[in-house]
Amino acid sequence: DAGVIQSPRHEVTEMGQEVTLRCKPISGHNSLFWYRQTMMRGLELLIYFNNNVPIDDSGMPEDRFSAKMPNASFSTLKIQPSEPRDSAVYFCASSTTRSTEAFFGQGTRLTVV
């Protein structure tokens, strides 16, 4: 298996622009997670889906952030409009069922200037 695949690996954008991050989970996994890593806050959960349905989005910082999972093999995290404080590494992870091992993608390093 190719593992969790994220794109792009790096994104540099100007403040105010829309940013879309993409994730393909491991085939057969039915839980998908979006995490953000910053120096100040470490790794924090933004949202997770189970069977394509958002279960907990309490970690999404504000309305500028939205996430979708239109099918079992694809998810997006969108920031509109982006701000410099959104600069971070965004990770996607997937697992099979509740309380089983989670696997992470390589992350997207976002820089908003």
Add this chain to the structure above:
Amino acid sequence: GIQVEQSPPDLILQEGANSTLRCNFSDSVNNLQWFHQNPWGQLINLFYIPSGTKQNGRLSATTVATERYSLLYISSSQTTDSGVYFCAVEAGANNLFFGTGTRLTVIP
């Protein structure tokens, strides 16, 4: 939410030395994982270990769920072991809470 504390925060080792990293958590957990974040930022799975002991080469881990801690042992450390080691736990909400990590530097 659940609290996850890792110690030490930083560790410098001479190549070939052994070390023990600790993870304490504040509540019962369903899942505990150890990850290694390498200098390129990749999060690499080391162990899925909600309880008991596992070994993989020079690494081993033990989780004592009743006492709410886990230990990661690194033996005969190598420079490629450098990076940040994270403990992450799941306590019923189906998402992982991460500790702040232990930054390990192995010098030749």
